Each structure stands twice: as C-alpha cells, then as structure tokens.
Amino acid sequence: MTDIPSGQMTWRPPGSSECALHLRHNASEPWRSYKDFPQYLVPDPPGFSEGYATFLALLKLNWQSL
Template identity: 45%
Template structure:
C-alpha cells in the first residue's frame, strides 16, 4: 500500500515545516491533520514540530519518509491546502 510522509514548509521557503501525508499515487500531499484515522495529538512542547508524534507512529507502522526536496517526484506536485491547528 502506498503510504508516504514528507515535511513541507507551511509557506514557500525554509520556514516551519509540517508533516504531510500521501496515501495513493498521484494524490496531492495533505497535512496530517486531515487524516484523523492516522494522526495523533501533537506533543505539548513550545516550538515543537507539528506532526512529530504522528510521524513517529507512522514510521513504526511502515510508512516511507520522502525527502522534502523530492516530494514532487513521488506524486502530485500540488499540495492540498488546510489550516494546521495549534494544539
């Protein structure tokens, strides 16, 4: 099954990165918060990465991490927009 993760900047450039997921080839990358069946609550650490707890869970479950710079090679180069909630 196609299950990939990627850290993508919230804005263009090298800003804060958020975990994005892709569950099927050709599908856009979507923020982890749009997948309640996979995501877990973020750690309550000031300045912590959004999605780190989910990343750890999915890595153990066999998901593949795609380097940020290569995310467009592994599916759609478009990213689904969604607000990442502060938790």
C-alpha cells in the same frame, strides 16, 4: 492505528513554505496536511513540531519518509 494502508510522509511538500507533516497514500495523490487524516492523528507533546507524534507512529507502520 491498526490495519491502515501504508503511505508517504514529508515535512515540506514541493512548492510549500509550510513546515508541518503532510501525507498521501501513494505518489499519484496530492500531499495533504496530516490534520486531514484524523484516523492517523496522534497528539503532539508540548514543544514538538506539528505532526511529530503522528510521523513517529506512521513510521513504525512502515510509512515512507520522503
């Protein structure tokens, strides 16, 4: 994952009951499941929350956690 734009991440977007990683590139975009971004997807170790490995990888690339 190099040369990717930074963005925002959240575990539960407003109005959602699903607790899994959601992403967007900027505040004007709707939240989408991290699975909708295969270019960023990092497989999760067994027993971890859905999207945790992707969250850590994007955090290292200066994505903002909201």
